[in-house]
């Protein structure tokens with residue numbers, strides 16, 4: 001493969017597209033597919049050939065607004081249809097070139113306003129299993145440029161200049177990480193893509209792997225070149241069968257086109273990637289546990305240092321990045337680090353993909369520039385709280401993160417701002433809660449998650465999460481005292497400070513943040529035996545001791 | 553490489569000490585008679601950093617670091633005891649005691665137990681958090697040894713000694729979180745184990761009353777975990 005050949009592939013893919021007057025893109029992401037969007041695609045294709053319209057029907061990955069799915073998008077008009085059923089095929093085809101079908105308007109309002117697609121730039125436009133469609137949209141230009149024009153050092157320089165930080169949660173500077181692995185001496189090095197994504201409610205990485213897997217492969221290949229690795233692994237949860245299938249097809253296609261294998265693009269660079277399936281334990285997303293799992297051992301974290309950069313897979317220097325981190329690499333190389341750094345805030349550059357869920361009008365997958373406010377996301381893109389209820393809190397960072405109240409709605413999203421508000425960027429879950437959510441119960445939910453997912457290796461997390469969960473349960477039953485609250489606070493401090501890995505270290509965060517902003521709810525449970533949100537049911541004894549009127 | 557280059561100077565609790573570059577903070581501190589509590593660590597076995605009792609403050613580090621796995625560095629300033637660390641350690645001990653069922657007065661290891669003596673040295677006089685009492689099984693199927701999971705602290709010393717020293721790989725860990733259990737083979741009764749050589753090493757290294765010799769019940773037989781370094785040296789000499 002060389003530049004001319006790449007352009008030729010892109011050219012003929014483009015020509016192929018131009019043969020048709022219209023393109024009908026049918027979302028076949030997990031959510032739409034679960035509503036049988038494959039049948040919709042077949043129905044539209046059948047209808048189109050029956051009435052002789054020049055139209056190409058394409059399957060794509062998740063288009064974003066899953067709640068309005070099954071989604072269909074018509075090009076070149078960029079008309080979007082929502083809640084499409086098989087029976088709508090006739091009208092959709094008939095409307096090509098004319099007025100859109102009014103009843104299928106997905107009512108997305110300002111859903112796309114302010115969104116900025118870098119990671120998701122191809123979403124809704126390409127068939128994830130067709131590499132040539134990826135190439136037609138600039139795919140593999142970056143890899144070719146890197147291999148033929150750039151030294152490993154200058155690749156790392158661009159990544160550093162971009163200001164990209166790890167999207168797996170921690171926000172470690174990606175350029176710095178690459179530089180470290182590149183500088184460690186070692187004949188054998190590895191690149192690992194972390195697609196474990198175990199946060200409840202998160203589906204960003206799954207979506208990227210399902211809708212644009214080549215982008216991740218290209219990012220990994222560029223990283224491998226930069227650090228001197230010849231072998232890569234993508235670690236995906238076995239519960240993501242569609243992502244695994246599309247990735248497997250994508251790897252085969254990439255090999256066929258010569259972007260993986262030996263002498264890639266007629267250079268001396270060799271690199272190939274294998275898929276490893278995760279057993280589904282949340283802790284296997286932690287890098288040292290993930291490495292142990294790939295080695296065939298029990299997925300348990302070990303103390304760091306040594307960091308994987310120095311001693312990772314099989315003891316060799318290993319670069320491990322998140323799916324979304326790798327997905328940002330090719331665009332950075334294509335447009336330059338400065339372009340990427342022009343988006344975002346002083347210390348958080350580029351965009352971030354969030355899975356917007358909870359009590360919100362328009363749930364779905366969104367990509368926003370760093371620096372956007374929570375209010376813009378929740379009330380602009382998301383259309384505000386569902387069912388006309390009142391906003392109470394927004395949770396980010398999953399079980400490691402925290403809940404932020406209304407006062408923080410104007411917070412501009414960045415790694416640092418979220419941490420100082422007592423939450424975390426995390427991998428990109430964003431859960432909106434309304435006045436029917438009890439914040440103690442929310443904290444209890446996340447604590448239960450950490451307790452069940454604790455690997456059991458170190459005692460603060462193994463035993464501490466159990467104790468904290470029981471204290472939270474006691475509070476929700478109206479059986480707790482002020483002493484219990486003090487004990488809970490103390491456990492939060494000790495478990496956070498002494499646990500071995502990030503799971504235990506951050507497990508107290510949901511409690512700490514709700515204590516910080518919603519302490520009155522804790523106190524209402526303890527002092528008045530009352531749940532302000534009306535969620536908790538108190539035992540008879542607790543109800544008897546309740547002061548004041550009986551809450552119904 | 554000259555000997556000089558392998559020496560590191562650091563301060564431990566304000567005292568300047570020197571150590572070999574490949575030593576851990578724990579090793580260096582113990583050589584200079586600075587006591588750091590440990591439970592999962594045992595000289596002669598690999599380190600797992602699991603019990604968190606050896607956490608120390610290192611100036612400039614964002615978090616507390618486990619002394620048993622952290623290597624010394626030039627100019628390091630280590631604090632092994634402070635009101636905060638002591639408080640954390642006591643709380644960790646409380647978590648250990650409350651996690652299963654530790655009532656020393658009725659335990660075979662009473663007076664001969666590392667967890668118990670840690671509680672004494674660290675001044676953990678009472679456990680304020682509720683005991684979990686999970687009612688775990690006792691496996692007495694082995695002709696000589698018994699495992700009582702109610703006293704196990706999951707330090708994995710048994711697992712490590714059986715695999716790293718004896719080479720039998722009989723012990724493993726099953727389950728996760730609070731449900732974790734050490735198991736023999738594929739959770740078969742210890743007495744049915746085809747891999748166990750009955751060498752007794754796991755019993756010797758177990759810090760608590762979880763593993764004990766049947767003949768020791770009622771008597772005050774001490775365990776001898778200190779045999780390991782010698783055994784290891786002997787083995788290495790054998791192989792050399």
Ligand SMILES: Cc1cc2nc3c(=O)[nH]c(=O)nc-3n(C[C@H](O)[C@H](O)[C@H](O)COP(=O)(O)O)c2cc1C
Nearest residue numbers: 166167168194196197285286287321322325502503
């Ligand atoms: C309990 C736990 C779970 C984690 N799960 C994930 C995960 O699912 N995906 C991920 O990319 N990183 C996860 N991480 C973070 C990884 O350890 C690691 O920092 C990350 O993959 C590095 O990639 P990045 O620098 O690109 O973010 C997890 C960390 C912890 C402590």
Ligand code: SF4
Nearest residue numbers: 455457458461501504
């Ligand atoms: S903090 Fe929790 S998950 Fe992490 S090593 Fe300790 S027990 Fe395992």
Ligand code: SF4
Nearest residue numbers: 654656659665760761
């Ligand atoms: S194992 Fe040790 S701490 Fe536990 S009951 Fe027995 S003597 Fe006490």
Ligand code: SF4
Nearest residue numbers: 714748749751752754
């Ligand atoms: S007695 Fe020896 S071989 Fe048997 S389990 Fe214990 S250490 Fe392993």
Ligand code: SF4
Nearest residue numbers: 704705707708710758
């Ligand atoms: S049985 Fe003993 S040595 Fe084994 S993990 Fe339990 S306490 Fe540690």
Ligand code: FES
Nearest residue numbers: 027029032062066
């Ligand atoms: S899966 Fe179709 S829009 Fe998300």
Ligand code: FES
Nearest residue numbers: 601603604606620
């Ligand atoms: S002795 Fe260091 S963690 Fe157990």
